[in-house]
Amino acid sequence: MDEFSKVVGEGFCIGCGNCKAVSPMKVDIKLNEMGLYKPKLNSSFNRKENESFIKVCPFSGGSKSEDEYSDELYNENLHYSNLLGRYNKVLVGGVSNKQKRIASSSGGLTTYLVEKLLANGMVDGVINVSPSTRNSDGFFEYTITDSLSGLNNTKKSRYHVVTYSNIIDVIMSFNGRLAFIGVPCFIKSIRLLSEENTILKEKIKYHIALFCGHQKSVAYSEYLASQICGINNIEKIDSIDFRVKDLDANADQYLIEVGLNNGERLSKRAKEIRWTDWGLGLFKPKACDYCDDVAGEVADVIFGDAWIKPYASDPLGTNIVITRNTEIENIFETGLLSGEIKFDEKGEAEVLQAQGGNFRHRKEGLLSRVEHKEKENMWYPKPRKSLYSNFKLNKSRHQLYLKREIITDASHSAFVAAKLAGDISVFYSRMDEHVNDYYKLNRSFKKEVKSFIKKMIGK
Numbered sequence: 001m002d003e004f005s006k007v008v009g010e011g012f013c014i015g016c017g018n019c020k021a022v023s024p025m026k027v028d029i030k031l032n033e034m035g036l037y038k039p040k041l042n043s044s045f046n047r048k049e050n051e052s053f054i055k056v057c058p059f060s061g062g063s064k065s066e067d068e069y070s071d072e073l074y075n076e077n078l079h080y081s082n083l084l085g086r087y088n089k090v091l092v093g094g095v096s097n098k099q100k101r102i103a104s105s106s107g108g109l110t111t112y113l114v115e116k117l118l119a120n121g122m123v124d125g126v127i128n129v130s131p132s133t134r135n136s137d138g139f140f141e142y143t144i145t146d147s148l149s150g151l152n153n154t155k156k157s158r159y160h161v162v163t164y165s166n167i168i169d170v171i172m173s174f175n176g177r178l179a180f181i182g183v184p185c186f187i188k189s190i191r192l193l194s195e196e197n198t199i200l201k202e203k204i205k206y207h208i209a210l211f212c213g214h215q216k217s218v219a220y221s222e223y224l225a226s227q228i229c230g231i232n233n234i235e236k237i238d239s240i241d242f243r244v245k246d247l248d249a250n251a252d253q254y255l256i257e258v259g260l261n262n263g264e265r266l267s268k269r270a271k272e273i274r275w276t277d278w279g280l281g282l283f284k285p286k287a288c289d290y291c292d293d294v295a296g297e298v299a300d301v302i303f304g305d306a307w308i309k310p311y312a313s314d315p316l317g318t319n320i321v322i323t324r325n326t327e328i329e330n331i332f333e334t335g336l337l338s339g340e341i342k343f344d345e346k347g348e349a350e351v352l353q354a355q356g357g358n359f360r361h362r363k364e365g366l367l368s369r370v371e372h373k374e375k376e377n378m379w380y381p382k383p384r385k386s387l388y389s390n391f392k393l394n395k396s397r398h399q400l401y402l403k404r405e406i407i408t409d410a411s412h413s414a415f416v417a418a419k420l421a422g423d424i425s426v427f428y429s430r431m432d433e434h435v436n437d438y439y440k441l442n443r444s445f446k447k448e449v450k451s452f453i454k455k456m457i458g459k
Ligand SMILES: Cc1cc2nc3c(=O)[nH]c(=O)nc-3n(C[C@H](O)[C@H](O)[C@H](O)COP(=O)(O)OP(=O)(O)OC[C@H]3O[C@@H](n4cnc5c(N)ncnc54)[C@H](O)[C@@H]3O)c2cc1C
Pocket: 103, 104, 105, 106, 107, 108, 109, 110, 111, 112, 128, 129, 130, 154, 155, 156, 157, 158, 159, 160, 162, 181, 182, 183, 210, 211, 212, 213, 214, 215, 216, 303, 304, 305, 306, 319, 320, 355, 358
C-alpha cells in the first residue's frame, strides 16, 4: 500500500491540503458525510509525487518531526522541556480594552498580535479562519485578512475542521508578507510545504499557533446546534459561535450561540449541553489521537486559555502564551508599557496546570494507543522518537485512553444515523453505553489517585 492510501485509507488525515499542493490536478479534498476532510486521488501519484507527499504530509510518518524542526529553528539558549519543546517565555494575560476582549474567545492576545504585525508593517496579511456562508465546506474557512477592520470578523476559536487547500493559490499570488495562524499540526504542515516551495517560505514570516486539545468535525457544530434549536433545524443554521462570554460568570461558563437563516439567534450555556466534556473526545478526527504536539513546538508563539487560579474566574477570559520569537516578545513588551495589554510572567508549571489533561492524553495516552495498534498489527503514523524516551505507558489509565478512541470512532457514525432518522435520541442510545463505561473507568482512576496520595502523605 502506498503512503497516501495508508494515511487517508486508515483515517489519519487532518485535511491540511498539502497533498493537493503536491499534485493539484490529481487530488480533491472534500468533507465526507461525517464532516471530516477526506482527500481523494483521481489517479495514482507517480514516484516523485509520492516522495513529495511523504515529505509534506504531517501524518505520513516520513515527514520531519517537531524535534528536528526545533533543532533547526531555535537558539540553544532557549529553555527546553519535554512538554513544551524549546521556549523563551510563558505569559498570562489579555488585552486591556474590555469590548475588544469580549469579542475574542480568550484574552484576545492572538488578535492583538496580528493587529500589531499589520499596523507595524511587519506583515501585509494574516492567514486565519473566518465564518463562511453555509455551503458544503461547513461553517468556517481559511482566508487572508489584510486590514485591521477585517480582523474584527476573524476573532474567536473555531472548533471545526478547516483546510487551506483552497487558498494555496491565493497565498502564492499574495503581494506581500504573511502571518499564518493554525493549530500545531497546521503550523507543522505549512512549514513542511514551505520547504518544498520557496515562494511560500518567503511569504510566511510568522507562525502563530493555538493550543489544541483536539479538532472537531463539522458534525460537532451540528450536534451542539441540535441541542439548541433541534436536530430538524440543522439545515437552517447559518452561523455558530462556540464561545460567547457571560460577564456574570467564570470564564469556563461561556455560551454557545447559533444563528438561523431567519435571523433568530439562540444560545445555551456550553456546560448545559450534553456530553460537551472534551475528555470524551466526541467528533474528534482520528489524527488528533496520533499527534503529541500540544504546545505548538514549531510556532513562534502559541496562545491558549489560562485555566488556572485566579485567572479562570475572570469572565473576560485570559490567555496563556508561550513565546519563541524576540520580535513578538518586543510587541508584547511595548503593549505592556503603553497599557494596551496586561500580563504576568509565569513558567512551565502554570502551563502544566492549565493543560494537564491534554498533555496526559496526548503523551502517555499515545503510548497506549500505539501499543494497541502494534498488538492488532495495524498501521499508524509513527510518533517522534522522543515520545518513547520522555514518557511511559500508564497502566492505570491505559483502558481509559483506549476507551476514548472507541468513543471517538463511534460518535461519527452515530450522529450520521441520528441525522438520517431526524432524531437525536438515536445518537444518545448508540453512545450511552460507551460514555457510561468511560465515566466508570474515569471514577476508578480518580479513586486510585486519591488513595495513592493518601498513602504518600501517610493518612
Ligand atoms: C480546535 C481548537 C482547539 C483548542 N484547544 C485548546 C485547548 O485544549 N486548550 C487551550 O488552552 N486552548 C485551546 N484552543 C485555543 C483557544 O480556544 C483560543 O483560541 C486561544 O486561547 C486564543 O484566544 P484569543 O482570545 O487570544 O484569540 P482571538 O483573539 O479570539 O483570535 C483567535 C484567532 O485564531 C483564529 N482561529 C480560530 N480557530 C481557528 C482554527 N481552527 N484554525 C486556525 N485558526 C483559527 C481566528 O481566525 C483568530 O484569528 C483551541 C483552539 C482551537 C481552534
